[in-house]
Amino acid sequence: MIQVQNLTKRYGNQTVVDHISFEVREGEIFGMLGPNGAGKTTTMEMMEGLRDSDEGKIKIAGVDAKKQKKKLKQQIGMQLQSTSLFDYLTVRESIELYASFYPHSQTVEELLVAFDLVEKEKTWVKHLSGGQRQRLAIAIAVVHDPKVIFLDEPTTGLDPAARRSLWDIVLKLREEGRTIFLSTHYMEEAEILCDRIAIMDHGKILALDTPRELIRQLATTSRVEFPLIDRAYDEKFSTLAGVKKVVRLEKNLIQLHTDQLAETLQDLIPLANSYQFPLDGISTRTATLEDVFLEHTGKRLSQ
Amino acid sequence: MMKAYLQLVKAQLLLFARNKNSFIWSLLLPVFMMIALGTLLGGDNEQFALEVSIIDRDNSVSSKELVQALKKAPGVTTVDQSEKNALASLKKNELQMVIVVPRGFGTAMASKTEKAVVTVYQDQGNLSTSKIGTAIVAGTIDEINKKIVNFQPRIDIKEKGISTHQLKYMDFLVPGILALLIMSNNLNGVAAQIASWRERSILRRMQGTPLSSGTFIAGQMTARILINVVQAFVVILIAHFIFGVNVYGSWGTLLFFVLLGTLTFMSIGFIVASLAKTPESASPIAGLISFPMMFIGGIFFPVRQLPDFLQIVVQAIPIGHLTTALRGVMNNGATFATLQVPLWILLTWFIVSFTVAALTFRWDVK
Ligand SMILES: Nc1ncnc2c1ncn2[C@@H]1O[C@H](COP(=O)(O)OP(=O)(O)OP(=O)(O)O)[C@@H](O)[C@H]1O
Ligand SMILES: [Mg+2]
Numbered sequence A: 001m002i003q004v005q006n007l008t009k010r011y012g013n014q015t016v017v018d019h020i021s022f023e024v025r026e027g028e029i030f031g032m033l034g035p036n037g038a039g040k041t042t043t044m045e046m047m048e049g050l051r052d053s054d055e056g057k058i059k060i061a062g063v064d065a066k067k068q069k070k071k072l073k074q075q076i077g078m079q080l081q082s083t084s085l086f087d088y089l090t091v092r093e094s095i096e097l098y099a100s101f102y103p104h105s106q107t108v109e110e111l112l113v114a115f116d117l118v119e120k121e122k123t124w125v126k127h128l129s130g131g132q133r134q135r136l137a138i139a140i141a142v143v144h145d146p147k148v149i150f151l152d153e154p155t156t157g158l159d160p161a162a163r164r165s166l167w168d169i170v171l172k173l174r175e176e177g178r179t180i181f182l183s184t185h186y187m188e189e190a191e192i193l194c195d196r197i198a199i200m201d202h203g204k205i206l207a208l209d210t211p212r213e214l215i216r217q218l219a220t221t222s223r224v225e226f227p228l229i230d231r232a233y234d235e236k237f238s239t240l241a242g243v244k245k246v247v248r249l250e251k252n253l254i255q256l257h258t259d260q261l262a263e264t265l266q267d268l269i270p271l272a273n274s275y276q277f278p279l280d281g282i283s284t285r286t287a288t289l290e291d292v293f294l295e296h297t298g299k300r301l302s303q
Numbered sequence B: 001m002m003k004a005y006l007q008l009v010k011a012q013l014l015l016f017a018r019n020k021n022s023f024i025w026s027l028l029l030p031v032f033m034m035i036a037l038g039t040l041l042g043g044d045n046e047q048f049a050l051e052v053s054i055i056d057r058d059n060s061v062s063s064k065e066l067v068q069a070l071k072k073a074p075g076v077t078t079v080d081q082s083e084k085n086a087l088a089s090l091k092k093n094e095l096q097m098v099i100v101v102p103r104g105f106g107t108a109m110a111s112k113t114e115k116a117v118v119t120v121y122q123d124q125g126n127l128s129t130s131k132i133g134t135a136i137v138a139g140t141i142d143e144i145n146k147k148i149v150n151f152q153p154r155i156d157i158k159e160k161g162i163s164t165h166q167l168k169y170m171d172f173l174v175p176g177i178l179a180l181l182i183m184s185n186n187l188n189g190v191a192a193q194i195a196s197w198r199e200r201s202i203l204r205r206m207q208g209t210p211l212s213s214g215t216f217i218a219g220q221m222t223a224r225i226l227i228n229v230v231q232a233f234v235v236i237l238i239a240h241f242i243f244g245v246n247v248y249g250s251w252g253t254l255l256f257f258v259l260l261g262t263l264t265f266m267s268i269g270f271i272v273a274s275l276a277k278t279p280e281s282a283s284p285i286a287g288l289i290s291f292p293m294m295f296i297g298g299i300f301f302p303v304r305q306l307p308d309f310l311q312i313v314v315q316a317i318p319i320g321h322l323t324t325a326l327r328g329v330m331n332n333g334a335t336f337a338t339l340q341v342p343l344w345i346l347l348t349w350f351i352v353s354f355t356v357a358a359l360t361f362r363w364d365v366k
Helices: A040-047 A069-075 A091-099 A108-114 A130-141 A160-175 A187-193 A211-216 A261-275 A289-297 B002-018 B020-046 B061-072 B083-091 B105-110 B127-147 B169-199 B202-207 B213-243 B251-275 B279-296 B308-316 B318-332 B340-360
Strands: A002-011 A014-024 A029-033 A055-060 A076-079 A148-152 A179-184 A196-201 A204-209 A222-227 A243-249 A253-258 A283-286 B050-056 B076-078 B097-101 B116-122 B155-161
Touching: A002 A040, A014 A040, A014 A055, A014 A196, A014 A204, A029 A040, A029 A160, A029 A187, A040 A055, A040 A148, A040 A179, A069 A076, A076 A130, A091 A108, A091 A130, A091 B002, A108 A130, A130 A148, A130 A160, A160 A179, A160 A187, A179 A187, A187 A289, A196 A211, A196 A289, A204 A211, A204 A289, A211 A289, A222 A261, A253 A261, B002 B020, B002 B213, B020 B169, B020 B213, B050 B061, B050 B083, B050 B127, B061 B076, B061 B097, B061 B105, B061 B127, B083 B097, B083 B116, B097 B127, B105 B116, B116 B127, B127 B155, B169 B202, B169 B213, B169 B251, B169 B279, B169 B318, B213 B251, B213 B340, B251 B279, B251 B318, B251 B340, B279 B308, B279 B318, B318 B340
Parallel strands: A029 A179, A029 A196, A076 A148, A148 A179, B050 B076, B050 B097, B116 B155
Antiparallel strands: A002 A014, A002 A055, A196 A204, A222 A253, A222 A283, A243 A253, B097 B116
């Protein structure tokens, strides 16, 4: 559905999107996961025809996004990272306004129902809650029934309940057969919503696959973490059974990457006993996308 | 696209009506200005001081006697000048009354049968001065009549209306305030609004739809024209009912110049919004352009009172011409034929600035 090749954007001498290439398949939710300033918005806005790229090719639903902008705009719908709606128009008026820009559009009633905005129909955008405003923004993104939708951090700043309800909406949009490109910096969101994920940092795509595959490709599947200030034993930990890697995290937290959780723990306890350091606050877990991110970028995404 | 155009006009009108601050201020400010300046500066004009020129065509003993009596009448200041000049200044409202003592006045007074006549020229459109003027002249003549034996009234007053209208400071001020309203509403209003929409990505969001910039601008212009016409009308109504300001010219011509002014200043507003480096700087830049225009645009005082070196500037910029045109139509009933200069200069400004606005328009923050 979407083909991007060698897409590049420079601001001054800073390359904010650096020769990225990827494909998005029809009907999938494609996630772009990255920290602040990774280049997610820049990438999406180049695909949406809102910013000019310096290099590269973009093809969306068979349309050359750089040359056939008019045609592109009929095919795609978008929700921008910033609010971008008129404060003093009501929900209904906002939908009607955007509907008028397209030759064909869904009816306002359909959209109000589908996005759970019937009760807020006559409320000014200014007086909507964050979640309602995002739902309206997405309703407007699909007002002309587009095949491809771009959602830029649709749930940032929302509380967990509002986030869940938005996830339901996104999943429903996929059920309707649309292709969705979304950016996020929430692991959980990427894991639950996305069929495939591109991990982006410093303008580059570091990894791209299904969440499950990304995790599976990690060298180790489990993590053991405990606080330890003394750095004298770090060498010893790497000799424990199954441990492939020892990582020092912030706050003097030590993290062991292992393939054999039980064996590692069996070795760790005698070691702790003999050197007399407490294992207070020890935790074990299987690897998540967070670990994938850490592995690729050397930093944590959420903080 | 018609549908989009109509929706944009509707949205802009709704936004304007709902943004209470801008709505109220854009109406209250001109009214407030009118009332403040009208009572401060305009009020004194009503203090009674009749400026009168007396023309004695007869030069007889009795005519001289009458002239002396009139000169001594309360509230009358006489200006000595030729008959032609006197009538001309009456038309320009520099005088309130011209009294002509015709040839043969002396003989008529002397004869038993004939009645002597005095002619009074004044603007009958201005009721207060004309009534008082007549009363003063009548009173003076009455005194003379009484002195004449037999108490036979010997002198008649023949009143002649002059087809001019009394222009007060308010008549001068209101067209100026209309021009100011049009300038600030559009230049400052458009620059601030477009810049803020651009900053808040509202324009970028619209850029993501098939909406063309032409349709967007057309919608903006239509909505703002409607708003300005209504506002101008309200200001004129208030001026009429509170200060007795009249529109002597054609309403159609007036409407035309309100539209032309709106379009011109709106285009300049669009240019400012496009050229401003950052959205926050658009408003200050618009203010910087419009503030001096307030003083050299002939809004509060006539352009001819400005120093010479400013005259060239004044002639080149649109605001002075808009004020001149509005003032011409409202005060003197000027038509397109007599307003050629402001008409062509404003039209040129509109066409040039509209073209530049269309060429420089962009949805996005640079
Ligand atoms: N118009 C611009 N001019 C200069 N630099 C820019 C511009 N827009 C973006 N950048 C820079 O490009 C980089 C990527 O920005 P971008 O908005 O794409 O990041 P992002 O991944 O969307 O971040 P976030 O999660 O905060 O939204 C940032 O370093 C930003 O400062
Ligand atoms: Mg972003």
